Structure formats: C-alpha cells, structure tokens
Amino acid sequence: MTTTAAQPPGPAVLQLSRSVAQLTADLVDIESVSGDEARIADAVEAAVRRYGSLSVRRLGNVVVVRTELGRPERVVLAGHLDTVPIADNLPSRLAGGRLHGCGTSDMKSGVALQLRVLDLIGTAALEPAVDLTWLFYDCEEVESARNGLNRVAAEHPELLRADLAILLEPTNGTVEGGCQGTMRARLSIAGRRAHSARSWLGSNAIHSAAPLLQRLADYRAREVEVEGLSYREGLNAVFIEGGVAGNVVPDRCLVTVNYRFAPDRSEAEAEQHLRSVFSGFELTVLDSAPAARPGLDRPLVRRAVQALGGEVAAKLGWTDVARFSALGIPALNFSPGDPNLAHRADESVELAQLERCERLLVGFLEHSSGAGTN
Amino acid sequence: MTTTAAQPPGPAVLQLSRSVAQLTADLVDIESVSGDEARIADAVEAAVRRYGSLSVRRLGNVVVVRTELGRPERVVLAGHLDTVPIADNLPSRLAGGRLHGCGTSDMKSGVALQLRVLDLIGTAALEPAVDLTWLFYDCEEVESARNGLNRVAAEHPELLRADLAILLEPTNGTVEGGCQGTMRARLSIAGRRAHSARSWLGSNAIHSAAPLLQRLADYRAREVEVEGLSYREGLNAVFIEGGVAGNVVPDRCLVTVNYRFAPDRSEAEAEQHLRSVFSGFELTVLDSAPAARPGLDRPLVRRAVQALGGEVAAKLGWTDVARFSALGIPALNFSPGDPNLAHRADESVELAQLERCERLLVGFLEHSSGAGTN
Numbered sequence: 001m002t003t004t005a006a007q008p009p010g011p012a013v014l015q016l017s018r019s020v021a022q023l024t025a026d027l028v029d030i031e032s033v034s035g036d037e038a039r040i041a042d043a044v045e046a047a048v049r050r051y052g053s054l055s056v057r058r059l060g061n062v063v064v065v066r067t068e069l070g071r072p073e074r075v076v077l078a079g080h081l082d083t084v085p086i087a088d089n090l091p092s093r094l095a096g097g098r099l100h101g102c103g104t105s106d107m108k109s110g111v112a113l114q115l116r117v118l119d120l121i122g123t124a125a126l127e128p129a130v131d132l133t134w135l136f137y138d139c140e141e142v143e144s145a146r147n148g149l150n151r152v153a154a155e156h157p158e159l160l161r162a163d164l165a166i167l168l169e170p171t172n173g174t175v176e177g178g179c180q181g182t183m184r185a186r187l188s189i190a191g192r193r194a195h196s197a198r199s200w201l202g203s204n205a206i207h208s209a210a211p212l213l214q215r216l217a218d219y220r221a222r223e224v225e226v227e228g229l230s231y232r233e234g235l236n237a238v239f240i241e242g243g244v245a246g247n248v249v250p251d252r253c254l255v256t257v258n259y260r261f262a263p264d265r266s267e268a269e270a271e272q273h274l275r276s277v278f279s280g281f282e283l284t285v286l287d288s289a290p291a292a293r294p295g296l297d298r299p300l301v302r303r304a305v306q307a308l309g310g311e312v313a314a315k316l317g318w319t320d321v322a323r324f325s326a327l328g329i330p331a332l333n334f335s336p337g338d339p340n341l342a343h344r345a346d347e348s349v350e351l352a353q354l355e356r357c358e359r360l361l362v363g364f365l366e367h368s369s370g371a372g373t374n
Numbered sequence: 375m376t377t378t379a380a381q382p383p384g385p386a387v388l389q390l391s392r393s394v395a396q397l398t399a400d401l402v403d404i405e406s407v408s409g410d411e412a413r414i415a416d417a418v419e420a421a422v423r424r425y426g427s428l429s430v431r432r433l434g435n436v437v438v439v440r441t442e443l444g445r446p447e448r449v450v451l452a453g454h455l456d457t458v459p460i461a462d463n464l465p466s467r468l469a470g471g472r473l474h475g476c477g478t479s480d481m482k483s484g485v486a487l488q489l490r491v492l493d494l495i496g497t498a499a500l501e502p503a504v505d506l507t508w509l510f511y512d513c514e515e516v517e518s519a520r521n522g523l524n525r526v527a528a529e530h531p532e533l534l535r536a537d538l539a540i541l542l543e544p545t546n547g548t549v550e551g552g553c554q555g556t557m558r559a560r561l562s563i564a565g566r567r568a569h570s571a572r573s574w575l576g577s578n579a580i581h582s583a584a585p586l587l588q589r590l591a592d593y594r595a596r597e598v599e600v601e602g603l604s605y606r607e608g609l610n611a612v613f614i615e616g617g618v619a620g621n622v623v624p625d626r627c628l629v630t631v632n633y634r635f636a637p638d639r640s641e642a643e644a645e646q647h648l649r650s651v652f653s654g655f656e657l658t659v660l661d662s663a664p665a666a667r668p669g670l671d672r673p674l675v676r677r678a679v680q681a682l683g684g685e686v687a688a689k690l691g692w693t694d695v696a697r698f699s700a701l702g703i704p705a706l707n708f709s710p711g712d713p714n715l716a717h718r719a720d721e722s723v724e725l726a727q728l729e730r731c732e733r734l735l736v737g738f739l740e741h742s743s744g745a746g747t748n
Contacts, residue, residue: 248458
C-alpha cells in the first residue's frame with residue numbers, strides 16, 4: 001500500500017497503533033527475503049522499545065519481548081520476519097477486500113497480529129490473563145540450520161519456556177495442530193564428460209536423470225491420520241542443475257528433493273523411505289526437521305482451540321511448532337493467512353479474516369486463565 | 375611443464391624458437407578459458423612483433439599476422455587461443471611421451487604449430503611457396519556470437535581472404551574435411567509454483583521434464599555420408615536448471631540442448647528436426663552455425679591433402695572451416711591433437727605426432743606451389 005515501488009533510503013518506521021490491516025501492509029512493504037532481515041528486525045525492535053513496560057532483547061535478527069506480570073501461565077506468540085523471494089509482487093496492493101503481495105499470507109499478517117497484541121498490552125489497553133513472550137525471528141524459509149528460532153532454542157532455551165506457544169503461521173483463521181516433518185536430500189547422477197560433437201565417447205548425466213524424474217512424477221503421496229487429524233504428504237524436486245559448457249556432455253546432474261512427512265514418521269524413517277524410493281541413486285540428506293504430533297491432551301491447548309474458533313485441523317506445512325514440541329511445550333498454528341497462497345506470486349490475505357483473528361486472539365488472552373474453568 | 379601451479383604475476387613470455395613440444399607446454403600453462411584470453415593474446419602479440427618482416431594487427435583478443443611476399447597463392451593458418459574450463463588439469467605435465475593438460479589437444483598444440491611456422495618464416499629459415507596469414511583468435515569454445523574469427527570475418531573479411539585455410543583443430547594428425555553444423559536450443563517447461571508442503575496445489579516443472587529427458591536418452595543419432603566422408607550426428611542436453619527455493623514447487627525448468635548435424639542439413643533443416651524431436655515442448659534456438667561440405671574439388675586442397683599425409687576423413691566437430699566456406703574459401707582441419715580427448719579432464723597430445731605434423735606442414739608450405747604440377 002505504499003505509493004512508490006522503491007524502498008525508502010532511511011530506516012523503516014512502524015506505528016503499532018495503526019489498524020492490523022495497515023500494519024500488515026507496512027510490514028509487507030519492508031522487503032525481507034531470508035538472509036536480508038536486518039532492516040525489518042531493526043524496525044520491529046525500534047517500535048517495541050517504545051513500550052517501557054516490556055523487556056526487549058535483540059539476538060542477531062531475532063527480537064524477543066516479554067511481559068513480567070506474575071501470571072501463573074505464559075503464552076508465546078511467535079512469528080518469522082522473512083519471506084520467500086519476491087515474485088514481482090511488491091509493494092503491497094489493496095483490492096477486493098484483500099491485501100496482495102509477498103508475505104501477506106506467510107506471514108506478515110501474523111506478525112502484525114503479534115504487534116497489535118503487543119501495542120494493546122504495552123499501552124495497558126489489554127489486561128492479559130497470562131504472561132506473554134513475543135518471538136520475532138529470521139530465516140524460517142531456508143534450511144533449518146539458519147533458522148533464528150532454532151538458534152535461540154539452542155543458545156537460550158529459557159526464552160522459549162511457556163505453557164503454550166501460538167505460531168502465527170498461515171492457517172486461514174482456524175487452529176492447526178502439530179505439523180509435518182520436512183527433509184531435503186540431494187541426488188547425484190554421474191556421467192562421463194566428452195565433447196558434444198563426439199558424444200558417444202561420453203555419458204550424459206542429464207539424460208540419465210530421466211528415470212529419477214519419472215519416479216518423482218509417478219510418486220503417489222500418503223494421506224495419514226494421526227490423533228484424529230489427517231496429514232497429506234508430498235515429495236518434490238525443488239532444484240535441478242547440471243552442465244559444464246555449451247559443447248560438453250555433462251558428467252554430473254544434481255537433483256534436490258523435499259519430502260514432507262506425517263507425524264507418524266521419525267526423521268530416520270523418512271530417510272529410509274527416501275532411500276527406498278530412490279534406490280539405485282546416490283542420495284545425501286541435506287537437512288531435516290521432525291514432524292510434531294497435534295498434542296491436544298493439555299487443558300490450556302483445549303481452551304485455546306475453544307477461544308480461537310473451536311475447530312482444529314492438521315497442519316500440513318512444517319512449522320516451528322516442532323521446535324516447541326521438542327522442548328515439551330504444546331504449540332498451535334493460528335493466523336489469517338491462507339496456506340494455499342503461501343509462496344505464490346498471487347499471495348494475499350483477506351482483511352475481514354485478519355480483523356476476526358485479531359478479535360479472537362485478544363479475546364483468548366483476556367480470558368485464557370484456567371482458574372475455575374477447568 | 376612449469377614447476378609451480380600458480381600463474382606468474384607478470385606478462386607471459388613466449389619464445390617461438392623453442393621446440394614445438396616446449397612451445398605447446400608454454401601455451402598450455404597460460405590459462406585462457408573462453409572470455410579470459412587477454413593474457414595469452416598479449417603473449418602471442420608480443421612474440422610475433424619481434425619479427426620485422428611480418429605485418430601484425432591486434433583486434434580485441436584476435437592477432438592477425440601476414441607475409442607480403444608477392445606469391446600467387448595465399449594460405450591461412452588459423453587457431454583459437456581459448457580452452458574449455460580447467461578440470462584440475464593445469465599446469466601441463468609430461469608423461470609417457472605425451473603432454474597432458476587443458477588445451478594440449480584442443481588446440482594449443484595447433485597454435486604451437488602456427489607459431490613454429492611463423493618463427494621459421496620470420497627468421498627466413500623457411501622460404502614458403504605461398505604467402506601466409508596467421509589468425510589467432512578468442513572465444514571459439516562458447517556461443518558463436520562471441521567468436522573472434524566470426525567478428526573479424528564480419529568486420530574485416532579481407533583479412534581472411536586466401537586460396538586455402540588450414541585450421542589447426544584436433545584431427546589426430548590426419549586431414550579432416552568439412553565439418554558438422556551445431557545448434558543450441560533451449561527447451562522451457564512450465565509449471566505452477568506452490569509451497570512444497572501443499573504441492574498438490576502446484577505443478578512441478580522439474581518432474582514434467584522427465585519425458586523430455588527420456589526422449590534425449592532414447593534418441594538415436596544419424597550417420598550420414600557426404601562426398602564420400604561419413605558424418606555421425608549427436609543430440610545432447612548440455613545444461614539443465616530449475617528451482618526457486620528449497621520449499622517451493624518450481625514453476626520452470628530449462629534444458630539447453632546441443633545438436634551436431636551433418637553437412638547434408640542446413641541450419642533451417644536442423645531446427646525443423648529439433649522441433650520435430652521435441653514436439654509439444656516450447657523450443658527457442660539460442661545460436662547455430664552451419665555445417666560445411668568437404669570441398670575436395672579444388673587443386674590446392676588436393677595438394678594439401680597429399681602433402682599432409684594423403685588421407686582425408688570427415689570432421690565431426692564443428693569448426694571454423696564453416697566460416698571460410700561461407701566466404702568461398704576451401705578449408706581443411708589438421709593438427710596433432712586427438713579430438714576424442716578434447717574437453718576431457720585427461721586431455722593430452724602425443725609428442726611424436728606433434729613433431730610429425732610440424733614436418734608435414736613445413737613441407738607443404740615449402741613445396742605447395744601448383745606451378746608445373748597441376
């Protein structure tokens with residue numbers, strides 16, 4: 001919703017008292033492709049430091065904010081600041097009751113919700129029934145090793161400690177439990193280099209990738225039920241590369257695949273499955289992150305589901321709920337973004353849904369105490 | 375044959391009076407991957423300018439040298455200074471009667487022959503029966519538009535004018551006539567981007583490349599006889615690329631193919647053939663260069679074949695003989711390099727063959743006059 005396409009030269013400024021829609025647009029208009037989050041992290045830090053009642057820590061491009069109200073329970077609101085690469089879809093644009101642009105759905109609308117709650121509590125307009133921790137972090141859209149929340153979980157696990165974490169990842173305004181695991185692996189196909197004018201002396205590694213790609217094209221993904229929620233898997237090539245020069249038969253072709261697996265499989269079982277699918281090909285696991293079970297057996301989780309709309313479905317994308325699960329903290333996904341629009345050039349978020357989610361979240365935090373109701 | 379792997383910091387120095395083997399090693403040890411020929415062109419220019427009887431022109435990274443002896447016929451000796459990318463095969467290394475290293479075969483042994491002839495004529499040790507033009511040029515191993523000889527042919531065609539051109543491209547010490555054409559085309563496969571955790575909402579362009587690669591793997595190349603010489607064709611993927619991010623179903627996959635075609639096909643017919651092989655896929659021709667017929671009907675060509683060993687075969691690689699053919703100048707390929715070793719990490723040249731080629735070439739130039747023999 002800016003009027004110029006170019007980024008302003010100075011530091012970005014955020015006013016957290018604006019409407020959640022306007023705040024989302026302001027966040028979207030600060031480009032923050034993974035690895036390039038310094039500017040948006042600076043803007044968030046500067047904005048939250050204006051509230052004297054909150055403690056603020058900056059760790060790289062992660063910003064952690066906490067209340068210390070002495071409440072018996074603590075809830076984390078967590079969201080990542082980065083986006084996938086821009087696809088000619090900035091600056092943001094308002095049309096048909098929706099805000100369009102890179103990150104509108106995944107997940108700057110969620111970050112805007114975090115910041116709206118922070119503004120209300122920081123100005124004492126909202127008296128929460130729980131203590132709150134806000135985690136704003138970098139590099140969620142790239143390999144697990146660079147993930148800012150991962151780093152904080154490893155180096156300062158006390159900052160994540162809570163009774164419930166709510167991740168503002170896109171869920172279309174419903175609660176989604178657990179998450180699928182994700183594993184990236186590289187398949188390497190070897191050939192023999194030769195001049196392309198005498199190609200019969202070589203062996204073309206790109207041609208030899210045909211049966212591998214055919215296996216991917218033919219692959220039928222599982223649909224698995226876990227704790228009553230249905231998880232649909234997926235196996236995709238996400239990169240392919242090969243070639244030496246325009247007149248050389250290439251001696252190597254590399255295919256990177258991404259496997260999304262249901263919470264009934266461990267990372268070891270996921271790897272075993274990939275090795276079976278790609279038997280005969282050289283496979284190296286690049287990175288992986290475990291799936292998380294829904295964890296709907298805790299009272300605070302059930303109260304959250306109730307307050308946030310009453311329904312819960314399986315989370316199909318991998319999210320950082322798995323990092324909280326690994327620390328024994330139940331975690332839900334909830335935000336207005338449409339996961340089906342995430343990472344697409346036509347990404348957008350519905351403003352009515354965004355405002356509804358703000359109301360539900362504020363309502364949950366005002367009345368989330370379990371005292372006398374459980 | 376240098377003792378250190380690093381390039382010396384100063385300008386490279388060439389002594390043309392050294393043995394043809396040593397001169398080849400000196401040339402090989404000056405790295406000159408396509409696009410990076412300034413240093414070797416400087417070295418060649420500096421070396422040839424020491425001979426006062428020869429006229430020298432520098433055009434970009436092309437060096438043109440001419441005798442003006444008033445002979446009735448003129449022969450061009452042409453060779454390119456660039457190589458394909460280094461494959462951990464520098465500096466050069468002498469073993470088993472062969473010189474090993476990037477460019478030993480294709481075609482610094484040929485450039486060494488050019489320079490040896492130049493040294494003999496420049497110091498009046500060889501009295502040639504014809505006038506000579508030497509063309510040393512850049513960017514032969516990359517797309518046609520960058521080729522230095524192509525540029526000179528377009529801008530200064532008078533510098534190519536001759537009654538016969540001998541290209542010192544690898545022929546294993548025999549004469550090879552004509553050449554195959556070459557065409558590069560890009561095949562573009564479209565998909566629909568989506569988050570890889572919800573891949574059923576997208577369409578994976580890399581998976582969709584499977585049938586295209588299978589057509590390449592299944593392709594059976596023609597063998598064609600032209601003017602009694604047998605030309606074997608080839609069709610190869612030389613590059614493949616696709617991918618947006620590690621968690622995105624890619625919406626595009628690009629495959630670049632290189633088609634080598636016999637002299638019975640024009641460039642238009644070659645394109646038609648590719649469009650037929652890849653019907654159903656979006657194809658764009660990137661560049662092409664025509665094939666050349668052997669052209670064995672000219673007396674000077676027949677005398678050259680006779681003097682250079684008496685045998686002639688089809689040239690399978692594309693060479694710049696086609697550029698001379700286009701100007702009506704008959705052209706042969708002749709040099710000690712082994713075309714089957716060109717562009718390979720284990721590229722090498724046999725020293726005995728190198729010395730034999732020097733003797734044959736000098737002999738031809740001394741006695742090449744047609745007077746009284748035709």
